[in-house]
Amino acid sequence: MKSLVINKEDLKHNIRTIKKIAEETGRQDNHKPITIIGVVKGNGYGLDLIKYARFLIDNGIDFLAVSTVEEALKLRENKVQAKILMLSSTSIKKDVKKLIENDIILSIGSKSALEIAEELGSELNKKVKAHIKIDTGFGRYGFDYNQKKELANMLQNTKNIEVEGTFSHFSLAFYEKNEYSELQFERFMDVIEYLKENKVATGILHICNSSGFLKFKNMRLNAVRIGSAFLGRISIPNTYGLKKIAYLKSDVAEIKVVPKDCYIGYSNSYKTKRETKIAVIPCGYADGFNVREQRDMFRKRDKLRYIVRDIKDSFKDKSLYIEILNNNKYEKCKIIGRIGMYHVVADITGKNIKIGDKVKFPVSPMFVDSSIRREYLSEEQ
């Protein structure tokens, strides 16, 4: 049976690493401690929304953030008591009502969302907690950075909203050039200054996601929103010692020996060069194996760079390997033939691998089908 195995020690290591970097910023600038907001969207980045949220809380991350109303409500239904920020602004009244009733901090990023929150605050006789979202050039949620006067005016006239924070989101923090993030930061700080000058409360300020936090010491402000760094899967060079924390586990289901010149798998793309012992393992791309993050190709020259890299790569051995547990030791085995929807074939010639042996597949947890069980383990078991 398959499962996504999450190594608790490695996950703890990543959390400690991030906390330490945040604390160091504090000490350097005589800065107040930076709040770490643990982002648990997308089924907790594939780690299971509830299990992951509880793990973060147990490790001192007591402020969480989600992207959908469903995620927010599921956390509350499962008695997760932490502070929860809904990252997306919405003007759908019944959704906002559900959020407020469940004590979720709203993101407010438009006039209509502000009006709905104000209206609901009055109907429910409640101060509505919210973070104000500023669009500094992402082009999605948020008040436009160049409409700061209107924003200040609107906020001065609200009665039922308690602004606990103001934030923005980078579109390019992972990119090797920093100009656009710097521009977004400047636009953000310009709005903040204006709000402060006009005596509008901003609450805590935040703009950094994982890459932004790690790269830009001067932009960490009062809080940072960390997702991918906890999983050790950042899209900037990992010079921080963050660990990959999970793998997909399966077992060898069948073993057989096939002759030389035998096709393996769909489309006859692989033919054995000698007599070959093969292991068939039930795990494929539908489980999330070898599914890759979408490449960001924003500029022509980046496209060109990727093409050049692909050509260079095609001269290297790009075979995929998995690890099969054999006599208490993991052995690297090469995958041959195409990866199927639910199966792969590995070359185990000369190896003493047996049916039922455990197999480790490297995966990005985010792409692992949510029907697969998540196991949090302390060590090799």
Ligand SMILES: *Cc1c(COP(=O)(O)O)cnc(C)c1O
């Ligand atoms: C997903 C998300 C994050 C976290 O991003 P990572 O790069 O995974 O750390 C932060 N803020 C917002 C608004 C997000 O949507």
